[in-house]
Amino acid sequence: MMKINVSEIAERIGHEMAFSFDAKPEDIGQLIDDCELTGPIMVKGTAVNTGMCFRIEGNITCLVACICDRCLERYQVEGNYPFAEEFTRDENLAKTEDMNCFDGDIIDIGDLVRDIIISAQPTKHLCSEDCKGLCSVCGANLNKTECGCNRETIDPRLAALQELLQKNR
Known part of the structure; x- marks a missing residue:
């Protein structure tokens, strides 16, 4: 689904490579009870070999449909969520430096994308700031x-x- 092959930059410290994914809402799954993804989820970014780890940073763009907490009407908002995470093959380093661990040359960012979208959702969904309810x-x-x-x-x-x-x- 959303897998980055870092073999191209694995032996070249300081090098980076671009990545881009288009996913369907079904690929991400259910968000939270009153929100769902509609339309494609676009993920673009870069992977950088820092020598100690691979830094994955980018941006997620998607449409999120929610139910307003005041008027109960359904509304849609465009989500634009930046992210930056570090991944390493070294389990000890991952534990001490608060990094993600992976094996081989493939970094799967599917769960990361889902978590970023969910954590970016507001605690109160409003169709507009002046919603009368x-x-x-x-x-x-x-x-x-x-x-x-x-x-x-x-x-x-x-x-x-x-x-x-x-x-x-």
């Missing part, structure tokens, strides 16, 4: 229509005071 009374989407419901809520602990105010009018 849903009416708490009738459930109408307030971005599309003004329903006219009385949405003024009173704290139940203060309801008795509200009744007193209405009696004194």
Whole structure:
């Protein structure tokens, strides 16, 4: 799927090579419950032999469809996620230097791409910063229509005071 063959630069410290992948959403799998990938996932970058490791850096571009947390409407946003990771064949070095370990000449970045996309998702999905959400009374989407419901809520602990105010009018 997304495998980089570094044999071309394995013996040449300081050399780099470019890579490019186009993947389908099925190749990445499900993201999180209320988001999914739509359209191709494009990954472009370079692999550099630093002498101690291979530095893989690049950019992921994709379309992410989400459900707004306020109005529950589906919306789409273009994701643009930079990344940089280091890979080594030496297991001890990988543990002490917080690097990824690989065998042979092939570095598989499929899981890395998926993790980058998932970790870049916001904790709150909004179709727009000024999304009005849903009416708490009738459930109408307030971005599309003004329903006219009385949405003024009173704290139940203060309801008795509200009744007193209405009696004194």
